[in-house]
Amino acid sequence: MKTSLRFYLYGTIAPDVRNLVADDNSRLALVPSSPTGLYLIDTCLRGGGETPVDPHMQTVVASLYGEQPSDIDLVQFVNDLCVEGARVEVIMPPIPLLGEYRAILPAGVPTFMESEATLPGRLDRFVLVSRQMSHVERAIRQGVPAIHYQSASRLKRELALRGSALQSGAPRAYPDNGG
Amino acid sequence: MVALTGIPLTIYSDGQYYSEVLTDRVQDAVVTGRIETGYVHLLLQHTTSALMLVEHEAGFIIDLKAVLERVVPSDGEFHHHLRGIDKNGAGHVLSALFNKTLSIPIADGKMLLGTYQEVLFMDFQPENAERTVVMSLFGETRE
Numbered sequence: 001m002k003t004s005l006r007f008y009l010y011g012t013i014a015p016d017v018r019n020l021v022a023d024d025n026s027r028l029a030l031v032p033s034s035p036t037g038l039y040l041i042d043t044c045l046r047g048g049g050e051t052p053v054d055p056h057m058q059t060v061v062a063s064l065y066g067e068q069p070s071d072i073d074l075v076q077f078v079n080d081l082c083v084e085g086a087r088v089e090v091i092m093p094p095i096p097l098l099g100e101y102r103a104i105l106p107a108g109v110p111t112f113m114e115s116e117a118t119l120p121g122r123l124d125r126f127v128l129v130s131r132q133m134s135h136v137e138r139a140i141r142q143g144v145p146a147i148h149y150q151s152a153s154r155l156k157r158e159l160a161l162r163g164s165a166l167q168s169g170a171p172r173a174y175p176d177n178g179g
Numbered sequence: 180m181v182a183l184t185g186i187p188l189t190i191y192s193d194g195q196y197y198s199e200v201l202t203d204r205v206q207d208a209v210v211t212g213r214i215e216t217g218y219v220h221l222l223l224q225h226t227t228s229a230l231m232l233v234e235h236e237a238g239f240i241i242d243l244k245a246v247l248e249r250v251v252p253s254d255g256e257f258h259h260h261l262r263g264i265d266k267n268g269a270g271h272v273l274s275a276l277f278n279k280t281l282s283i284p285i286a287d288g289k290m291l292l293g294t295y296q297e298v299l300f301m302d303f304q305p306e307n308a309e310r311t312v313v314m315s316l317f318g319e320t321r322e
Contacts, residue, residue, distance in 0.1 A: 133198065136237040148237040158236070 183212050184315040188221075192228070192302040192310050195253075196244045200235050201298040201312065205283075206290055208314050215288050217318010221281045221298070224311050227270030228302040229277030234295040247273055253305065270303035277301075285318055 136146040147158050186208055190199055201221075209219055223230045233239065257268020281298065284291045292298075302310065 133237070133240070137241055140238055140241050146237055148235065148240070154235070 180217075180318065181212075181214070181320055182315065182317050183214075184313075186212075186314040186316070188312040188314055190300055190302075190310040190312065192300075192304065192308050194302050194304040194306045194308060196240075196247075197302040197307075198235075198240055199300045201230075201300055202290075202292070205298055205314060209285055209290060209316065210288060212316040213288075213320040214285050214316050214318045215321045216286055217316065218282055218284045219290065220315040220317070221283075222313045222315075223279045223300070224313060225274070225279075225304075225308075227267050227274045227304040228300065228310060229274055230279060230281050230312070231277060231299045231301060232281065232292070232296045233299050235297040235299055247303075253303075267303075267305055270305065273303040285316075288321065 133148050136148045140146050188201065188204055188208070190201075192199070205219060205221065221230060251269045251272050253269045255269060257272070259268035259271055260266055283298070300310065300312065302308065
């Protein structure tokens with residue numbers, strides 16, 4: 001059974017990525033969210049538009065914020081997942097739903113209160129992804145699962161591991177057998 | 180058989196357990212050096228930092244830091260400080276517990292690392308510092 005992943009992607013999108021995504025707006029759309037250069041990727045891959053929430057879908061939420069410019073890896077990463085047939089949806093970030101996470105967001109990041117009303121509120125898991133180890137550490141120390149972003153391929157592998165653990169029920173003690 | 184030695188790899192460390200995955204940079208050097216079969220040797224030229232082969236997972240990094248802090252508290256008393264030059268006694272002790280060199284075999288132009296193994300640099304220096312890993316490549320090159 002394929003692991004379904006739901007990604008909430010949120011980040012600073014570099015101009016080159018913005019252009020790249022704009023060229024392919026049937027699959028991805030960028031919604032300018034603030035004058036500070038922060039953008040949202042705000043639509044669903046594969047079909048676009050609003051997609052009803054599947055309550056049975058295992059959910060992994062990834063958030064990238066305040067980072068640039070190799071977010072181009074992120075676009076490639078999402079595309080790679082689509083090629084593999086994984087179900088990937090990118091919608092507004094659930095930041096307001098996650099009050100405790102607000103504290104770990106950098107100053108100036110909008111709260112996107114409008115998204116609160118539209119989000120499913122059925123998050124199985126939130127995974128914070130950041131290139132900044134200090135953000136990751138802060139999150140983990142608050143009990144928030146987090147991944148230190150190194151590359152798209154490594155992020156993909158880590159999310160796949162976590163998605164697999166979600167799908168199999170209780171997390172396995174040693175899903176990778178120690179490598 | 181070729182030997183390419185003294186290839187520097189610079190790391191701009193923030194200190195205080197700063198960690199950085201070097202795997203891709205080392206693999207890039209293997210590709211640039213056109214080594215098909217052989218091995219890459221890494222030497223970290225410092226005494227308050229370390230090289231590791233570990234899974235780069237943030238939770239593990241935090242766990243490792245927690246364990247090391249318990250064993251060698253960074254605010255502990257160290258005879259090294261009596262010299263009056265610096266306050267990095269914990270860094271020296273921690274560094275001594277880890278590798279400063281790594282040798283990794285290469286086959287088909289790729290490092291033969293385990294699935295989850297990453298070449299990780301970790302710095303125990305209390306403050307930021309520029310660090311150097313010297314890479315050496317040995318082996319047969321591609322035609």
